Amino acid sequence: MPIYLYILKRILIAIPIILIVSMISFTIMRYDFTVGPIRININGHPVQMMEQYRFKNPIDPLAALKENPQISKAAYEHEKQRLGLDKPFYEQYWLWISHIFHFDFSQLKTGHFWKVFQPDLGKSFSGEDVSHILMQRIPNTLLLNVVTLLIAWLVAIPLGVYAALHWRSKADSALTLFSSMGMAAPSFVVALVLAVVAVKVGWPPLGGITSDDFNNFTMLHKILDVSAHLVLPVIVLTISSIAGLQRQMRGNLLDVLEAEYVRVARAKGLPEKKVIYKHAVRTAINPLVTMLGYDFAGLLSGAALVEMVLRFPGLGYTALEAVRQTDTNLAMTVLVMGAILLVLGNLVGDILLKIVDPRIELQ
Numbered sequence: 001m002p003i004y005l006y007i008l009k010r011i012l013i014a015i016p017i018i019l020i021v022s023m024i025s026f027t028i029m030r031y032d033f034t035v036g037p038i039r040i041n042i043n044g045h046p047v048q049m050m051e052q053y054r055f056k057n058p059i060d061p062l063a064a065l066k067e068n069p070q071i072s073k074a075a076y077e078h079e080k081q082r083l084g085l086d087k088p089f090y091e092q093y094w095l096w097i098s099h100i101f102h103f104d105f106s107q108l109k110t111g112h113f114w115k116v117f118q119p120d121l122g123k124s125f126s127g128e129d130v131s132h133i134l135m136q137r138i139p140n141t142l143l144l145n146v147v148t149l150l151i152a153w154l155v156a157i158p159l160g161v162y163a164a165l166h167w168r169s170k171a172d173s174a175l176t177l178f179s180s181m182g183m184a185a186p187s188f189v190v191a192l193v194l195a196v197v198a199v200k201v202g203w204p205p206l207g208g209i210t211s212d213d214f215n216n217f218t219m220l221h222k223i224l225d226v227s228a229h230l231v232l233p234v235i236v237l238t239i240s241s242i243a244g245l246q247r248q249m250r251g252n253l254l255d256v257l258e259a260e261y262v263r264v265a266r267a268k269g270l271p272e273k274k275v276i277y278k279h280a281v282r283t284a285i286n287p288l289v290t291m292l293g294y295d296f297a298g299l300l301s302g303a304a305l306v307e308m309v310l311r312f313p314g315l316g317y318t319a320l321e322a323v324r325q326t327d328t329n330l331a332m333t334v335l336v337m338g339a340i341l342l343v344l345g346n347l348v349g350d351i352l353l354k355i356v357d358p359r360i361e362l363q
Helices: 003-030 063-067 073-082 089-100 130-165 170-184 187-201 219-257 260-267 272-284 286-290 292-310 315-324 328-356
Strands: 032-035 039-042 045-048 053-056
Touching: 003 089, 003 328, 063 073, 089 328, 130 170, 130 219, 130 272, 130 292, 130 315, 130 328, 170 219, 187 219, 187 292, 219 272, 219 286, 219 292, 260 272, 272 286, 286 292, 286 328, 292 315, 292 328, 315 328
Parallel strands: none
Antiparallel strands: 032 053, 039 045
16 A cells, blocks of 8 residues: 555544544543432332432532632623533533634635634633643643653663673663663652752753743754753653663564574574674564654653653643643643644554565555
8 A cells, every 4th residue: 555545544544533532531521410310110119229419520620719709609600601611511522623623615715725724722711822822832842752752762772782682791780770760760750859959959950941031042052051951851751761662672682583584594694783783673673663653642641740840831731730620622632632642653653664664564
């Protein structure tokens, strides 16, 4: 199958998956339903087996207004109506999805085809446009995740290969200990420790992604300033990523080195480096390429606590706060973006796997 048809097929399959994810997420945030009493007949007499129960999301996004004695009941009801919280959750979902899939077909007459699809992400409970919040947070999170993945792969793969080639040596034991500690240590604990060290030492800077006088810097100074603010979150996220990738690469390569085709290549007299790096490593890295999509989407959720501890203005912490407050427009947009990142990451991983291993067919 041509690669463009494969990509189109995957995109078409992803659309209903993302819609199902949005329905489940919205229902969890906004569920409100009642289970009535169950009655059965025993010897001709009706017996009630259970009382009537109402299941409702325990989080009230307007709890602060309700508990404020200075807010009148009329103002509270007006705010509830403005946010659409007075409607059943399925009506709220329909309003949200209809605003997302908003089309302006009048743009076809003017020839502006790219303006036909005009999604309306709505406003957050604070009154700020969701699109404006995302435009501020998405570049920061994408930069953090891309740098983290790049460093993790550039460091972990060579370390895994080295550990496999020096199996049971002191270096292998040290790398195994490092990977075990890196995978066991919670990211937010590592973030807290490094934050305390940064405060005592005075470097790297803690909080934000730029300095206060960033606009007055030269281009080179701006790049260095952003890089300095990325040091702490990148270190925290790469520790666990490097540990997991290095450990898996070591295990995969050890298995491949025992394969029959590797022994045959050595028996034919091929150089050891060619046997290892051209044949064994390329096969051992295939499962890691497949997991690339899960790693990229997982960083969005895994970075939430790290962003909160290090006060990094990313999308993860924004999503955490939106879900905690059940801010419908903001939370749903971020959750759907996470699903889209997972789908795109899997697609990129499959395409990279095809590039790494030409024997694989796209179907």
